[in-house]
Amino acid sequence: xxxxxxxxxxxxxxxxxxxxxxxxxxxxxxxxxxVVVDFDIGQRNLDMILGLENRxxxxxxxxxxxxxxxxxxxxKSKANENLHFLAASQSKDKSVLDSQKVExxxxxxxxxxxxxxxxxxAGIESGYEHTIEFADAAIVIVNPEVSSIxxxxxxxxxxxxxxxxxxxxxxxxxxxxxxxIVADMVESGEMIKSDDILEILNIKLLGKVPEDRGVIDASNxxxxxxxxxxxxxxxxxxxxxxxxxxxxxxxxxxxxxxxGIFKKLTGMFK
Amino acid sequence: MFGFFKxxxxxSVAKDRLTIAIMSDRDRTNGYPxxxxxxxxxxxxxxxxxxxxxxxxxxxxxxxxxxxxxxIELDKEA
Numbered sequence: 628x629x630x631x632x633x634x635x636x637x638x639x640x641x642x643x644x645x646x647x648x649x650x651x652x653x654x655x656x657x658x659x660x661x662v663v664v665d666f667d668i669g670q671r672n673l674d675m676i677l678g679l680e681n682r683x684x685x686x687x688x689x690x691x692x693x694x695x696x697x698x699x700x701x702x703k704s705k706a707n708e709n710l711h712f713l714a715a716s717q718s719k720d721k722s723v724l725d726s727q728k729v730e731x732x733x734x735x736x737x738x739x740x741x742x743x744x745x746x747x748x749a750g751i752e753s754g755y756e757h758t759i760e761f762a763d764a765a766i767v768i769v770n771p772e773v774s775s776i777x778x779x780x781x782x783x784x785x786x787x788x789x790x791x792x793x794x795x796x797x798x799x800x801x802x803x804x805x806x807x808i809v810a811d812m813v814e815s816g817e818m819i820k821s822d823d824i825l826e827i828l829n830i831k832l833l834g835k836v837p838e839d840r841g842v843i844d845a846s847n848x849x850x851x852x853x854x855x856x857x858x859x860x861x862x863x864x865x866x867x868x869x870x871x872x873x874x875x876x877x878x879x880x881x882x883x884x885x886x887g888i889f890k891k892l893t894g895m896f897k
Numbered sequence: 898m899f900g901f902f903k904x905x906x907x908x909s910v911a912k913d914r915l916t917i918a919i920m921s922d923r924d925r926t927n928g929y930p931x932x933x934x935x936x937x938x939x940x941x942x943x944x945x946x947x948x949x950x951x952x953x954x955x956x957x958x959x960x961x962x963x964x965x966x967x968x969i970e971l972d973k974e975a
Contacts, residue, residue, distance in 0.1 A: 816906030
């Protein structure tokens with residue numbers, strides 16, 4: 628039986644869909660069978676990031692409504708055969724989701740995959756609630772910036788009250804990815820530190836992803852940045868997915884810029 | 898001496914502002930997990946006697962005093 632992970636953020640535009648694509652591909656590269664599902668009904672985007680937009684024939688709403696089989700709707704990634712993708716509906720709106728249909732779809736996916744990654748819509752409306760309802764765990768994506776952190780806290784609050792696991796008296800696991808960290812800004816005190824974000828949100832750290840221009844280059848091409856071995860964001864996702872697949876990968880301190888390391892080294896000889 | 902005029906770094910301003918904003922968000926919305934249930938039950942009780950349109954519950958904090966403010970909107974047509 629697979630584990631269901633919802634990728635959530637509260638605020639839009641923080642890199643949630645990019646994170647979902649890279650988490651899914653990274654898990655697949657670790658040899659696990661993984662499916663990524665776009666729950667952002669009406670605003671399909673994950674297909675573009677994965678470079679699969681021309682392959683979408685059926686979407687997840689059609690599967691839920693019995694208009695297509697799961698087998699017909701699942702799209703195999705070009706980058707890794709362990710990765711599959713289920714598209715959001717582009718024509719319908721978020722109100723088409725209901726708990727029973729979502730539960731049935733997820734139960735079916737759990738039979739065939741080790742990891743089921745759900746890309747939640749931005750905001751904390753019903754579409755978001757349906758994404759988290761049957762998740763075993765959530766990965767929260769934030770940027771080191773006040774509005775993103777505040778909205779993440781609201782999203783976590785809803786997770787803690789509306790998740791089926793919580794209602795059954797269990798805990799839903801929560802982990803944080805801090806995205807778009809600019810090392811020299813953290814060093815100069817112009818960007819909030821990871822430790823402070825963790826303290827405010829009271830959540831465990833899964834990983835830190837540095838700001839990287841390569842991310843846009845990667846989405847231009849529909850090739851997730853984790854495939855680019857030279858990209859610092861790609862390397863961060865390799866470390867994060869290694870952790871998710873049970874490897875022990877140390878936290879790399881990406882909040883120190885190369886200049887900062889040099890200063891530290893020269894400081895030693897003063 | 899110059900330290901006195903030194904501007905506070907914006908990251909620590911962000912941390913302070915966030916801590917306060919999130920604390921008040923949590924009080925208002927996620928203060929109690931049973932809020933929705935309590936609303937429904939209050940509505941049920943009042944409904945026995947008079948038509949009700951909706952119930953709003955807010956947690957209000959004034960110094961050491963914490964209170965629940967309950968607003969019950971009546972349904973004129975009922």
